[in-house]
Each structure stands twice: as C-alpha cells, then as structure tokens.
Amino acid sequence: MQKRYIFLALLFLVMASGLLFLPDMEKKTQIEPSALLNDIHSNNRRLSTDEIAKRIIDGDPILFLVDVRTEAEFNNYSLPGAVNIPLQDLLNEDWTGYVDQDILDIIFYGNDDILSEQAWVLCKQLGYQNLYVLDGGLNQWFATIMLPEKPGELASNEEFDLFSFRTGASIFFGSGTTEIAVKAKPKKEKKTIPVRKKVKAEAEGGC
Amino acid sequence: MGPLTFNDIISTEWNYVIALLIGLAFGYILEASGFSSSRKLVGVFYGYDFVVIRVFMTAVSVAMITLLYLDYLGFLDFSLLYVVPTYLTPQIVGSIIMGLGFLMGGFCPGTSLTAVAIGKIDGIVFTGGIWLGILGFSEAYPYIEDFNNSGYMGNITIMDQFDINPYTFAFGFAVVAVIAFTAASMIRRKVKEIQY
Numbered sequence: 001m002q003k004r005y006i007f008l009a010l011l012f013l014v015m016a017s018g019l020l021f022l023p024d025m026e027k028k029t030q031i032e033p034s035a036l037l038n039d040i041h042s043n044n045r046r047l048s049t050d051e052i053a054k055r056i057i058d059g060d061p062i063l064f065l066v067d068v069r070t071e072a073e074f075n076n077y078s079l080p081g082a083v084n085i086p087l088q089d090l091l092n093e094d095w096t097g098y099v100d101q102d103i104l105d106i107i108f109y110g111n112d113d114i115l116s117e118q119a120w121v122l123c124k125q126l127g128y129q130n131l132y133v134l135d136g137g138l139n140q141w142f143a144t145i146m147l148p149e150k151p152g153e154l155a156s157n158e159e160f161d162l163f164s165f166r167t168g169a170s171i172f173f174g175s176g177t178t179e180i181a182v183k184a185k186p187k188k189e190k191k192t193i194p195v196r197k198k199v200k201a202e203a204e205g206g207c
Numbered sequence: 208m209g210p211l212t213f214n215d216i217i218s219t220e221w222n223y224v225i226a227l228l229i230g231l232a233f234g235y236i237l238e239a240s241g242f243s244s245s246r247k248l249v250g251v252f253y254g255y256d257f258v259v260i261r262v263f264m265t266a267v268s269v270a271m272i273t274l275l276y277l278d279y280l281g282f283l284d285f286s287l288l289y290v291v292p293t294y295l296t297p298q299i300v301g302s303i304i305m306g307l308g309f310l311m312g313g314f315c316p317g318t319s320l321t322a323v324a325i326g327k328i329d330g331i332v333f334t335g336g337i338w339l340g341i342l343g344f345s346e347a348y349p350y351i352e353d354f355n356n357s358g359y360m361g362n363i364t365i366m367d368q369f370d371i372n373p374y375t376f377a378f379g380f381a382v383v384a385v386i387a388f389t390a391a392s393m394i395r396r397k398v399k400e401i402q403y
Binding site for chain 1: 265268269272275276279374375377378380381382384385388
C-alpha cells in the first residue's frame with residue numbers, strides 16, 4: 001500500500017517537473033475554423049481591378065500589392081509598386097514582417113485567383129489582418145484596365161463612365177489603348193484594276 | 208480542438224447529458240470513498256483523517272498539469288477556459304463562513320447530497336440548512352449587495368496576477384501537494400486512531 005503511494009507521488013512529481021523542461025514552442029495560433037469559413041464565404045476580400053487601379057492612381061499610402069507568382073513572371077510584368085513574394089516563400093520568416101501587420105491593406109494577386117486565394121487562406125488562418133485578393137488577377141487586369149472594351153451603343157451612362165475611367169487608367173499604366181484604337185481594322189486597299197474606257201465611237205454620218 | 212463545447216464538437220444538449228453522467232459518477236465515487244460520513248470531513252480539522260486534502264489537492268494538480276500539457280500540445284485552448292471572477296473581500300468572508308459550516312456540519316454541499324442519497328439524517332438536516340441559507344442570502348441580498356460586489360478583480364488567476372510562469376506554478380503546487388501528503392500521513396500516525 002505504502003509503496004504504491006510512493007510510486008504514484010514520484011510519478012506525479014516527474015509529470016509536474018516535465019512541464020519545467022518543455023522546450024519553448026512558438027505557437028502559430030490559428031483562428032477558429034468557423035471564423036475562417038465565414039470569411040471565406042463572404043466576398044469582402046475580393047477587390048475589383050477598377051478599385052485597385054483607382055487606388056494605385058491616387059497613390060493610396062496603405063495599399064500594399066503582393067505578387068505571389070514566381071520571380072520570372074514578376075520580372076516579366078507586375079503592377080506598379082508591387083512586391084514579389086512567391087507563394088512558397090510566403091511563410092518564410094523573412095517575409096513575415098511584410099504580411100503580418102495591421103496598418104497596410106495587403107492585396108495578393110497572381111495570374112488568376114488560384115495562387116492569390118491560397119496565399120489569402122494561409123495568411124488568414126494565421127490570424128493576419130487586412131488581407132485582400134485582386135479579383136481575377138492579372139488576366140482580369142488586362143481584360144478590364146489595360147485593354148478595356150468599348151461598351152455597346154445602348155449601354156448605360158455608368159458603363160460609359162467606367163469605360164472612360166478604364167481608358168484613362170490604361171494610358172496611366174502605359175498601355176497603348178489609343179494605339180489599339182488606331183490599329184483597329186486596317187482598311188482593305190481596293191485593288192484598282194485599270195479599266196480601259198471605251199471610247200465612244202462618234203456617230204458617223206448624218207441623217 | 209478543445210474546449211469541446213466552445214468549438215461545437217459537443218452540442219449544448221449533449222453537454223447537459225454528459226454533465227449529468229459526470230455528476231452521477233462524481234457522487235458515486237464520493238459515496239464509495241466514504242465522503243458521505245461527516246466524520247471523514249471533520250477529520251481534517253481534528254487531524255485524524257486527511258483523505259479530503261489528499262483527494263482535492265490531487266484532483267487540482269492532476270487537472271492543472273493535464274490541462275497545461277494539452278494546451279502545450281495544441282489539443283486545448285487554455286485561454287478559452289472559464290475563470291471564475293474574483294471578488295476578493297467577499298470571497299474571503301464567504302470562504303470563512305463556508306469553512307465554519309464545513310466544520311460544524313461535517314459536510315460540503317456535494318457530500319451532504321451523497322449523505323441524503325444513502326438516507327443519513329444528519330445529511331438531510333444539513334441540506335435543509337443549505338436551502339435555508341440560500342433563502343436567507345436571497346432575502347438579505349439588497350442589504351449586502353454592495354459588499355457582495357466589492358473588490359472585483361476580473362477573471363484572473365494567480366499566475367496572471369503575480370505574473371508567474373504557469374509551468375513553474377504547477378510544479379511548485381505539485382511539490383507542495385506531495386509535502387502536504389507526507390506531513391498529513393506523519394500527523395495521522397501520531398494521532399490516536401478513531402474507528403468510524
């Protein structure tokens with residue numbers, strides 16, 4: 001009986017002293033799954049290309065564009081002022097300071113939504129703040145801002161306003177929209193076949 | 208993952224069912240360990256039986272150590288656990304009153320109910336006293352309300368208040384518990400054994 005008590009007391013002390021020797025584990029605290037699910041379902045994170053274009057043009061100081069594509073793609077084309085953090089490097093400690101903060105609005109973008117949404121979920125899970133995704137990525141950016149499509153003749157005023165904004169923005173971002181307008185359908189040169197005019201024969205004779 | 212109820216792993220309805228089952232088991236074990244005898248509890252004060260101290264200090268430290276390990280391993284979020292708010296002075300006064308009741312009656316509220324369950328008359332009288340006390344407190348509440356709500360310190364723990372590392376605190380508590388167990392068994396050997 002007594003032996004059993006001594007054994008249990010020793011076991012108890014060993015368990016308790018084990019707590020003292022636990023290595024400091026830096027806990028990556030994750031947000032609640034339900035909260036994450038809520039945020040995924042709400043579309044607040046998606047910012048349209050028009051909105052981002054406007055904020056870039058206005059020089060919004062809290063706008064922080066993060067290009068999550070590879071470095072080669074980034075060097076090929078990127079939005080002005082963007083920082084390249086490839087998706088696989090996103091959680092490196094070197095970059096944590098950029099994405100884990102509460103001042104700037106971080107906008108992830110890739111060629112489409114796939115990489116940027118992954119980046120958003122990863123960072124959101126870790127409880128980072130002010131995270132957004134450029135809706136449609138660079139493909140959408142080119143389709144709307146760089147090469148805007150002229151609305152049809154029956155379109156509403158808003159659509160025309162949007163178009164004129166986009167045209168302005170595309171000039172701002174250095175796209176040759178005007179050039180494209182000029183390029184539109186070079187006129188077919190008409191082949192001129194010289195036609196020999198028939199010389200009218202003068203009426204001969206008289207009545 | 209845990210606490211299970213907060214994270215909707217156990218629904219509120221099942222929570223009550225499980226609480227009932229745990230309560231039944233708790234009462235059964237209390238009775239089976241002889242806690243339904245008022246002499247058992249009073250023995251702590253007279254020095255002939257320290258089972259109460261052993262049981263409760265063991266329960267507290269085992270729970271504390273387990274919770275800290277679970278928290279460390281990520282199975283449980285320590286910060287989501289409910290901490291009873293502290294009203295310092297009223298709680299000191301309340302615990303003195305409770306201690307006196309303990310000493311005079313030989314029961315705590317839980318053990319008095321187990322005594323009622325096995326038909327002990329002193330347990331039934333004690334439980335009647337508890338209801339009277341609740342009635343008296345409720346009727347007198349307007350007069351003691353200010354005192355009741357004084358000294359509010361929020362949902363604090365000793366570790367928060369004195370800024371102690373929880374691991375160190377748990378280890379210290381375990382050491383104190385083992386010393387208390389040893390001292391208790393030494394005292395017990397010196398005191399004349401009482402049969403009950």
